[in-house]
Amino acid sequence: DFLNALHEVGPAFGASMDDLERRRLNGIIDCGERHKRIQERALLLVEQIKDNQSPLVTYLLEGPSGSGKTAMAATIGIESDFPYVKIISAESMIGLGEASKCAQIVKVFEDAYKSQLSFIILDDIERLLEYVPVGPRFSNLILQTLLLFLKRLPPKGKSLMVIGTTSVMDFLETVGIFGAFSISDHVPNLDREDVKKVKGISVSRFGVLKQLDVFCENELDYAVEEVNEISIKKLYMLVEMAAVGPKGKSAKAIQSGQEKIDLNFFSSI
Amino acid sequence: DFLNALHEVGPAFGASMDDLERRRLNGIIDCGERHKRIQERALLLVEQIKDNQSPLVTYLLEGPSGSGKTAMAATIGIESDFPYVKIISAESMIGLGEASKCAQIVKVFEDAYKSQLSFIILDDIERLLEYVPVGPRFSNLILQTLLLFLKRLPPKGKSLMVIGTTSVMDFLETVGIFGAFSISDHVPNLDREDVKKVKGISVSRFGVLKQLDVFCENELDYAVEEVNEISIKKLYMLVEMAAVGPKGKSAKAIQSGQEKIDLNFFSSI
Amino acid sequence: DFLNALHEVGPAFGASMDDLERRRLNGIIDCGERHKRIQERALLLVEQIKDNQSPLVTYLLEGPSGSGKTAMAATIGIESDFPYVKIISAESMIGLGEASKCAQIVKVFEDAYKSQLSFIILDDIERLLEYVPVGPRFSNLILQTLLLFLKRLPPKGKSLMVIGTTSVMDFLETVGIFGAFSISDHVPNLDREDVKKVKGISVSRFGVLKQLDVFCENELDYAVEEVNEISIKKLYMLVEMAAVGPKGKSAKAIQSGQEKIDLNFFSSI
Amino acid sequence: DFLNALHEVGPAFGASMDDLERRRLNGIIDCGERHKRIQERALLLVEQIKDNQSPLVTYLLEGPSGSGKTAMAATIGIESDFPYVKIISAESMIGLGEASKCAQIVKVFEDAYKSQLSFIILDDIERLLEYVPVGPRFSNLILQTLLLFLKRLPPKGKSLMVIGTTSVMDFLETVGIFGAFSISDHVPNLDREDVKKVKGISVSRFGVLKQLDVFCENELDYAVEEVNEISIKKLYMLVEMAAVGPKGKSAKAIQSGQEKIDLNFFSSI
Amino acid sequence: DFLNALHEVGPAFGASMDDLERRRLNGIIDCGERHKRIQERALLLVEQIKDNQSPLVTYLLEGPSGSGKTAMAATIGIESDFPYVKIISAESMIGLGEASKCAQIVKVFEDAYKSQLSFIILDDIERLLEYVPVGPRFSNLILQTLLLFLKRLPPKGKSLMVIGTTSVMDFLETVGIFGAFSISDHVPNLDREDVKKVKGISVSRFGVLKQLDVFCENELDYAVEEVNEISIKKLYMLVEMAAVGPKGKSAKAIQSGQEKIDLNFFSSI
Amino acid sequence: DFLNALHEVGPAFGASMDDLERRRLNGIIDCGERHKRIQERALLLVEQIKDNQSPLVTYLLEGPSGSGKTAMAATIGIESDFPYVKIISAESMIGLGEASKCAQIVKVFEDAYKSQLSFIILDDIERLLEYVPVGPRFSNLILQTLLLFLKRLPPKGKSLMVIGTTSVMDFLETVGIFGAFSISDHVPNLDREDVKKVKGISVSRFGVLKQLDVFCENELDYAVEEVNEISIKKLYMLVEMAAVGPKGKSAKAIQSGQEKIDLNFFSSI
């Protein structure tokens, strides 16, 4: 089954640069000290590979949903400047069986072993594992495959960096994936201080770039008090919704619209 | 298996407008403030999509059985005026295996990605998942597929709105489907106040439209005291049964017939 | 698998009138007030369908084994005078796999949707589900199919009445089958008062009709004291066994023979 | 699968008279009052069938291993004088899969339905179900098949008696097989009084009939005190072993040999 | 599946005399009273078969790993002098599926039924069952097969002795294998007294027979104090290791070498 | 399935010397007394085989991840000078099914049985078993195969040494693999004393051999205080990372760089 699947894998599986760019659709903005320190460390690991000090470095980014793990991993991949950078993501394997997914994963690693310097992102490992907390259920075939690749040294003279992302750290620890990574970091949600600094998000994705100053200083302070922890992803959504509110009203109205929305309308978000 | 299934999916799977209309067979009547506010919010989300603020908005309607979730979702779909509106419902996939159902779902989403503005209803998600609380059992293949589609961004320039409905919120939360939706709302049963306002339901479905005033003012008050919470769907059933009672008797008789029925005959409903 | 099975289903699956008659082999005798009231309600529901008030009425008869659920459902089906009356029963699908059984069920419903007025009996739902309390185990494929058909509206202009029977109410409630029926009733065992009225059962099935008066007045009173609850089916068995006792003895001997049998011989029944 | 299996079943499955005889290899000796009463009742049930009082009588013999259930059922089958008497036993289906076993069972019942009077022995139902208490595990396919056949009426004019045997009553009760039988009896082990009466077992199976008087009166009394409960099958084994002891010694030596064996040698039996 | 497997079984499956000899590679030495008594009883059972007293005797040897069960069973098989002696062992079925293993077992028994006197060893029943305590998991197909063969009488005029071995008595009891054997015995580890008597083990397996007197009297006494319970198999290993120590040293050196090894080196054995 | 798999196994499966060398990529340095004693014992066992004292010696190395078990086993294999030395490792069977893996294992053992002296390494037994603690799940097919091979004697005149490695001792004990090995040893992490002695690790893997003295005496003392237990593998990683730090700085800078890194940067390792 697996062997058939392996045979059928097309030659160019794995993500191109474009694919990586799509993972940080909203760009990378300043998210506070904690985010910055992780990025620094990641780049140091990239150096370690380039310096030929290690044939294999495996690095796990874990943290709550939406905290920016995938975007960060994509950024590091892009900035690494390695000749081979691929992302393994369940999204591109929807509906495939275990054996086929496994074959795809094998293909990406085998291809990586052919490049001097390679970079692989294992995005949302729980999704790759088809994990569901009820049971729990997951694909042991894929799990075993990942466990092995995370420890397997590339052939002589080749080097590989692997970055994984997950939001179910506990589970990864239980099944031994966490232990199989050599280093790991926690990517946190934004706290009040971080949020305050984020004001001035540009909603830039849609054709025209609109530099919105969606929160007025006071309201922001007030809103921030309400928020204890929020992911950067949710904050973007809030801004997008706020942007709908005005509809031909003045900039002033935007802010008042935002206030109403933030505190009443989106309370369930 | 899945690939075969995918290949066999006919070109026009997914519901037409007619199909949507069938989901609100009894029309949409005034069900009180709480229902109204949900509909408003849903339409705001539709605007957000149209304004190009978000490429993907996912919205979950949860609440007790018969509270009107499906009818409401169909209504929003119809009123959205999007070029592509489809409903994914277990009803149209009776007896199919996991892989085939999965293929159907993939087809609807892939088709949606081709339209500028798309609208997909995931109706009765627990049925799509073949969920049963004993075990619990469910299709992990379909679950993983939904989890991925709920987070996957449409291609550049395309926008998608997804509305899901469910009456087993707890389960959806456990398996992560709830968390995968960006927003959610609770669709409640009718309480006493709501029921009082509903008097004057028209039993309009059967050939001739009969505008029945099935409860007389006093009886209604009395009956309403008995009822603590009732779904709009059950209320319709009560009215239908009441309508059988008379059989050529006077309108007056209807009401007395109703009273007897309501309090004695249908006590087990 | 299911599709193959569906294709192989013969054209005339489902029970004919004869089949229904076999379900009330011992006829229908007076079993007390409680039985009577259920039958009345059922016939009212039949009226509701005929009056075009509802396109779909689903009615569940639950109660202990042998209490008369199947016979009652068959009787209502026969008396409904609907053009399409079928019984779905595990008995006629012995040894078939899930997919085949499912296909049979689909066939009966699809056929029903073609008739103006249809009547379907889902007999012994726990057997259809291949239910066993250990585990518990059951066919989720069949369960999901039933859940969907119990809620699916027939096409415009067609009406359908479904009567289900079961003796494991708890399980049906847990898996949501109970909730999927719009109405339900409990079919009880006979209590002492009911039994007293049953005297004079005719053991009529065997070639010659023998009108036996198997209990003499006093003995009956005595025997009835012993019995707390008994199903109508068991009562028939008692009478059959009593009828063996005499063997060419006088009517007097029957009764004495019966007494001995009832209190000693059948104590373990 | 099942359908294939059904097709492959040879025409003459089921046991012949010879087969039944093998089930009571050691003959039937007097085992005390309790055994006798069961046999009487069984024959009364046979009469009930013959008298055309019942189309279907199902009778379960349950009790500890070796207590004589199978031998008793075989005896009743032989003595019934019915034209069709078959035994369904796991022994003749070793190594077959569920579907094949199920097909065999179906075949025996279908054949029985063709005879005026039929008699089927379901021997060692737990073995037919491939039951093992760990889990517990068992074949639900076979269980469902038995549940249905135990309730299914033979065609008009045909009558069927079914006798089942089991030594795991609890399990049969849990899964509903016990409830599906109309009557049941407990076949007990021998107690001290029963054993005393058994003295004088003839070890008759082996070519020459040897009428051994293996216990002398005193020793028996003594030995019997030791034994609290023993199955008739174990008692036979004891006698067989005792018969080895002598080897050309006097009858006196037999007894002394027996005594040594009984109390020391076989303590672990 | 099973039927295919059955068909493919070669004609000569089952162990030859050679095979049996390999099971007692280290010969049979005096292991104390308890071992002796078991062997006596086993030979008495062999007599019982030969004397035609029983068509089927089943005997279970249970005890800790390495206590000598297999060697003992092989010895009895060899000494029985029966024309058909076979060993059924998982070792000769490595990697086969359930059905194939089952077919092999069936073949050995069917062949045995053709011989006047047959002897079958079911070695390491837990391995035959693919037992693992986690779960627990085991092959129910093989279990059911063994349960049936342990009770099935050989054809008229044929006799069969079965000896089983196991070191997981508890499990065999739970699943009913223990109950299916007519007799059983516990094969113990050696205690201090037994070990003392074993001095003078000949390490005879390797080409030249070396009669080593590996423990000097005093050291043995000392060592034996340390050992509470040891299997005969472990004792052999100790001797083998001790034999490595010397390497051209004097017999004296052997013992001092042994002492060092026994108490320090092999403490973890 | 297995038989097919067995047939497809290529002729030269199993690791060559090169393969073994790759397992101790960082060489073998002095890791303290405890490591040394294990190696001594292992070589003694090798002698035992060569001396023809035992046809089969099985030795388990267990201990925390990275403690050097695989490197140690490879070293012993290389130094044994046996004509047949193979490593069975999950790494070379990624993505294969149970049956295929099983076939590979069988092949290696069968080949080993053909050589006078053979050496097999079962590396990371938990990975071979596809073990995951959730459930737990594992391949029972492979487990049973290993259990049998660990006890099966090679053919007459052949000898085999098996070394297994594992970091989940508890599990191996539960499923009986531990008991199936004749001897076992614990390979510990380095404690403070061990670490102190390790200073002067040569980072020799990368083209040019750099003899780094990465810790200055004082810092080492300080760092060692922080570390309670560390695996030799982690220590190597620390050194590699430290080696990245300098980048054209003086040796002095290396150490200060190391200090910063050790205590702050790698705290999460």
Ligand SMILES: Nc1ncnc2c1ncn2[C@@H]1O[C@H](COP(=O)(O)OP(=O)(O)OP(=O)(O)O)[C@@H](O)[C@H]1O
């Ligand atoms: N400094 C930043 N780091 C990460 N993401 C950022 C940053 N600034 C902005 N973003 C934006 O925030 C979003 C983070 O979402 P992302 O998908 O990376 O989160 P995630 O942690 O992977 O979530 P999930 O657990 O659901 O996979 C992206 O759209 C990204 O463009």
Ligand SMILES: Nc1ncnc2c1ncn2[C@@H]1O[C@H](COP(=O)(O)OP(=O)(O)OP(=O)(O)O)[C@@H](O)[C@H]1O
């Ligand atoms: N304001 C309203 N909102 C929703 N439904 C309404 C409203 N007014 C009338 N209805 C009618 O009430 C019925 C609601 O049933 P619907 O199937 O939508 O409930 P549901 O919550 O989806 O139930 P289920 O959980 O069983 O799927 C429909 O027939 C619809 O026509």
Ligand SMILES: Nc1ncnc2c1ncn2[C@@H]1O[C@H](COP(=O)(O)OP(=O)(O)OP(=O)(O)O)[C@@H](O)[C@H]1O
């Ligand atoms: N008033 C009555 N209602 C129902 N059954 C009656 C009545 N009078 C007589 N009977 C007879 O009683 C028997 C009832 O058995 P039936 O099979 O219907 O019970 P059941 O509740 O379906 O049992 P089970 O739970 O085992 O399926 C039938 O033989 C029927 O002919």
Ligand SMILES: Nc1ncnc2c1ncn2[C@@H]1O[C@H](COP(=O)(O)OP(=O)(O)OP(=O)(O)O)[C@@H](O)[C@H]1O
């Ligand atoms: N009165 C008797 N009733 C039953 N069996 C008797 C009687 N007298 C002697 N026997 C002998 O006793 C033995 C009873 O064994 P049998 O196999 O019937 O027991 P069982 O209860 O079916 O055991 P199991 O539970 O193991 O199937 C038979 O060999 C039978 O010939």
Ligand SMILES: Nc1ncnc2c1ncn2[C@@H]1O[C@H](COP(=O)(O)OP(=O)(O)OP(=O)(O)O)[C@@H](O)[C@H]1O
């Ligand atoms: N008196 C004896 N009884 C049994 N075995 C003996 C005796 N004397 C010496 N031996 C030797 O001891 C060893 C016993 O090992 P054996 O394989 O029979 O143990 P086992 O109980 O079957 O172990 P396992 O539970 O692992 O299968 C054999 O090598 C055998 O030659």
Ligand SMILES: Nc1ncnc2c1ncn2[C@@H]1O[C@H](COP(=O)(O)OP(=O)(O)OP(=O)(O)O)[C@@H](O)[C@H]1O
């Ligand atoms: N004395 C030593 N013993 C073992 N390994 C050593 C020694 N000295 C240096 N090493 C190096 O340490 C590393 C030990 O890693 P190894 O893979 O053997 O650990 P492991 O215990 O097998 O880990 P895992 O449990 O993850 O399989 C190897 O790179 C090896 O070259």
Ligand SMILES: [Mg+2]
């Ligand atoms: Mg992500």
Ligand SMILES: [Mg+2]
């Ligand atoms: Mg709905």
Ligand SMILES: [Mg+2]
């Ligand atoms: Mg019924």
Ligand SMILES: [Mg+2]
């Ligand atoms: Mg029996």
Ligand SMILES: [Mg+2]
């Ligand atoms: Mg053994």
Ligand SMILES: [Mg+2]
């Ligand atoms: Mg290792």
